[in-house]
Amino acid sequence: MSKKQENYLDYIPVISEKNTWDVKEDGMVTIHMIHRGFYAWIAQRFFHRPRVSHIDLDAMGSFIFQRIDGQRTVGDIALLVKAEFGQKAEPLYDRLVKYMQILRNNGFIRYAGKDRK
DSSP states (O other), X not given: OOOOOOOGGGOOEEEOSSSEXXXXXXXXXXXXXXXXXXXXXXXXXXXXXXXXXXXXXXXXXXXXXXXXXXXSOHHHHHHHHHHHHGGGGOSHHHHHHHHHHHHHHTTSEEETTTSOO
């Protein structure tokens, strides 16, 4: 017997508390990522790397990031993206899933009930 396969569109993304973010006047999101850990400390101390990186999201990324509220599923967000961007968002599900994976891999989001805090 095989395990029941989970649907990625049912995952509920939650913005990570590790980083801060803000919305600029033009509606674009900037994520402020703090570099932590021993190797980051060495890079900051000896190679003059910044303690905080500022990541500017594009229009679609900003739209998606602002819709992550801990209530909506990835599927719900996909419908909102389709309504807002229409044909420009295609291939919608492939792009959205890849974008969510990038956000998660960088520690900007986690999934409710799936990831540890």
